Amino acid sequence: MSQENVLPLFEIFVRSKRGLDHKHVGSLHAENHEQALEYARDVYTRRSEGVSIWVVKSSDITASQEEDASSFYDPSDDKPYRHAMHYTLPEQIKNM
């Protein structure tokens, strides 16, 4: 479909309830930010999934590359003291 070449791509983030983070839910094509927001409402929140929506132009996202993995992430593998893994969370805390 030729429209896909014409309309820019947007990444959609939805916050499902107050206090939680916005989560990436997918992407869609739209003419501008306002239209992206409306389409996001129609495509991703039809079943009461959200209380807040962010839209970001996909071309505005700078992403880490696969080939950077060894220099980016491997060095922290042998530094367990950086992880909060030895703490036990109280039961009441559900979202951490």
Next chain:
Amino acid sequence: MGDVISNNQTAIQTFVLAEADDALIYGQRLTEWSYSAPYLEEDLALSNVALDYLGRANNYYEYASELDPAGRTVDQLAMLRDSREFTNLLIHELPIGDFAFTMARQFILDSFYIEYLDVMQHSTDQQIAAISAKSVKEAQYHVRRSREWILRLGDGTEESHVRLQNALNELWGYTPELFLQSSAETELLASKVSVDRSQLKPAWDKRVDAVLEEASLSRPEVSWQVSGGRDGIHTETHGFLLAEMQHLQRAYPGLKW
């Protein structure tokens, strides 16, 4: 409330049935875009609007069924009446045309309903008030969308501008009927169940004129106008719409999901 209802029950049923028919016929028209809109996002957006109208129709039919002297069910009211028994305003039944026509009509209707439902949510009839209060929120979203499309198409390419202007010219003669009072509505005016539609015209004019001007479109001249929907006199495509919509219920009477 009981007295108001019993005194006016016939008029209220006639009135509610007309509201239901408006919503059902228009919702059915909009569903024709499902799976064939210009692209996926718009397809879902249009289908959402269609579902809002079908939901609204269902609410009105349920109430109409409750008040129905013959005790007809929602399905019987929606699926087993003939064209002459439907009292929807003509603008709702017109074929979808091209995308510009669809959006022009949507904008005309949204600009009307946003005013109309806002008043109707204060109807002295609790059911009508509740349905209107729910629907006005939907209309507020609908008009946000259709307004942007009018600006986009009006200020877009030469072709989109011409198509939209043609659509408006074609639709204009159907707009006065939105502001005509049916006899049921007139009867219900004193008890404040209904509203005087003609009083909504200035607000509608203002809303529509502002957007048309911003979109560099001209407001069509009122050189002709038609009405008859409330009396069951419809345009020639109405029967075809019913044939498609009612086919299942007529082929398999009493069929349930």
